[in-house]
Amino acid sequence: MNIAILGAGSRGANVYGGALSRMPDVKISAVCDIDKNRAVSAAERFGVGRENCFFDENAFFEAGVIGDGLVIASMDRDHYRQVVKAIDAGYKKILLEKPVSHRLEEVEEIVKTAKERGVDILVAHVLRYTGFYKTVREIIKAGKIGEVMAINHQENVGYWHFAHSFTRGNWRDSETSAPILLAKTCHDFDLIYWFAESAKCVSVSSYGELSHFKRDRAPEGCAERCLDGCAYFETCPFSVKKLYLDKRTPLGWGMLQAVGKNNPTAQEKLDSLKNPENPYGRCVYFCDNDVADHQIVAMQFDNDVTATLTMTAFSEKCYRRIHIMGTKGELIGCDYDNYLTLNTFGKPRGPFGGASKRVRIKSPLKSGHLGGDDGLCRVFCNVINGEPVDKELLTTVDVTLESHKIIFFAEKARKTGKTQLL
Numbered sequence: 494m495n496i497a498i499l500g501a502g503s504r505g506a507n508v509y510g511g512a513l514s515r516m517p518d519v520k521i522s523a524v525c526d527i528d529k530n531r532a533v534s535a536a537e538r539f540g541v542g543r544e545n546c547f548f549d550e551n552a553f554f555e556a557g558v559i560g561d562g563l564v565i566a567s568m569d570r571d572h573y574r575q576v577v578k579a580i581d582a583g584y585k586k587i588l589l590e591k592p593v594s595h596r597l598e599e600v601e602e603i604v605k606t607a608k609e610r611g612v613d614i615l616v617a618h619v620l621r622y623t624g625f626y627k628t629v630r631e632i633i634k635a636g637k638i639g640e641v642m643a644i645n646h647q648e649n650v651g652y653w654h655f656a657h658s659f660t661r662g663n664w665r666d667s668e669t670s671a672p673i674l675l676a677k678t679c680h681d682f683d684l685i686y687w688f689a690e691s692a693k694c695v696s697v698s699s700y701g702e703l704s705h706f707k708r709d710r711a712p713e714g715c716a717e718r719c720l721d722g723c724a725y726f727e728t729c730p731f732s733v734k735k736l737y738l739d740k741r742t743p744l745g746w747g748m749l750q751a752v753g754k755n756n757p758t759a760q761e762k763l764d765s766l767k768n769p770e771n772p773y774g775r776c777v778y779f780c781d782n783d784v785a786d787h788q789i790v791a792m793q794f795d796n797d798v799t800a801t802l803t804m805t806a807f808s809e810k811c812y813r814r815i816h817i818m819g820t821k822g823e824l825i826g827c828d829y830d831n832y833l834t835l836n837t838f839g840k841p842r843g844p845f846g847g848a849s850k851r852v853r854i855k856s857p858l859k860s861g862h863l864g865g866d867d868g869l870c871r872v873f874c875n876v877i878n879g880e881p882v883d884k885e886l887l888t889t890v891d892v893t894l895e896s897h898k899i900i901f902f903a904e905k906a907r908k909t910g911k912t913q914l915l
């Protein structure tokens with residue numbers, strides 16, 4: 494099976510290229526990236542001939558269909574334009590990075606076109622493909638907590654991930670990428686929508702701001718770039734020292750973005766981050782960022798299920814917490830654990846009169862979005878091959894439309910301070 498990759502960055506080359514090329518029956522047949530170094534390095538890594546290594550999307554699409562499937566892993570604002578071109582070029586199986594588009598009308602148009610033209614588009618909401626969230630869904634489907642009534646979900650982005658991606662990096666500006674709910678928390682809306690077992694969300698309200706990562710929060714003596722003699726270089730948790738230069742950085746995967754290459758040497762990191770043109774060398778309080786660093790959303794679904802979501806930059810780790818409350822019990826979990834707690838009402842055991850049971854997670858993989866990256870790639874290959882797949886899992890573009898829609902209205906609610914009816 495041949496798969497082409499458009500956008501050979503952290504996701505395209507490292508995650509999807511890596512996972513797909515490890516599968517025995519898959520060959521990466523073409524790569525395209527406007528960054529020549531990235532395109533060439535991915536082509537060499539995956540054994541793609543020079544004739545199928547492109548630096549321009551038009552040239553790539555003019556070459557016709559060069560794969561049984563196409564992965565689109567460019568930046569957020571490229572997705573809509575490129576998926577339209579991919580459908581026109583004749584691709585029938587597409588794995589599209591999230592978000593589909595920053596405009597609701599464009600998401601609707603893609604859903605319609607995909608249906609009319611018989612194109613399968615899987616959106617990379619990778620968490621559905623993890624052992625942890627598949628187990629949550631199975632417990633709900635099995636009726637173990639009765640009818641779902643309420644969901645309380647928390648996305649803890651992690652202070653270091655927020656500093657890298659949403660203050661200094663690619664997703665800092667809602668005008669060039671998307672509001673953080675769409676750029677990051679779309680995974681969580683996909684999960685909430687899945688667990689709510691509803692056809693649609695009907696009402697939404699939201700509050701949140703960019704409160705911390707801005708100029709007026711910079712401490713006295715703070716430099717605009719960490720390596721320009723900042724008084725807090727050694728101690729600030731967000732400094733480039735802690736996030737990129739120290740050996741024990743949590744941001745190994747972010748080096749391609751921050752320094753321009755995977756596994757850079759200490760000197761390469763220093764030289765790159767000293768360069769005044771490198772946005773990742775900036776102090777987190779002196780960036781051109783505008784996305785909220787904490788936000789909450791309250792939702793009501795058409796089956797009366799209510800849900801709340803909290804997104805916050807202010808956590809030590811990058812993880813999610815979920816609490817699903819049903820008529821017969823409740824399910825509580827933290828997605829870096831390999832178990833869920835299932836409390837069943839009315840059983841004469843446990844500290845508060847109920848039965849508390851630990852449910853082990855099947856395949857609790859800890860790498861690549863808890864195993865969701867590999868899981869999605871496997872399902873994408875099944876879809877290309879026409880093999881049977883669990884339809885429950887499929888994050889097709891029409892399913893994504895419903896969860897993206899909640900986000901568009903939540904942003905409107907946050908900006909206007911008014912509850913929105915969908």
Ligand SMILES: NC(=O)c1ccc[n+]([C@@H]2O[C@H](COP(=O)([O-])OP(=O)(O)OC[C@H]3O[C@@H](n4cnc5c(N)ncnc54)[C@H](O)[C@@H]3O)[C@@H](O)[C@H]2O)c1
Nearest residue numbers: 500501502503504505525526527528566567568569590617
């Ligand atoms: N599913 C997930 O869990 C997940 C996680 C992180 C990022 N993402 C999404 O994946 C996408 C890529 O993110 P990333 O972290 O790989 O970013 P990245 O910056 O590492 O990679 C993006 C690549 O696209 C290339 N590119 C830009 N314009 C292009 C064009 N016109 N044609 C071809 N290539 C082009 C860039 O040069 C870059 O190499 C984003 O939309 C992001 O929101 C998804």
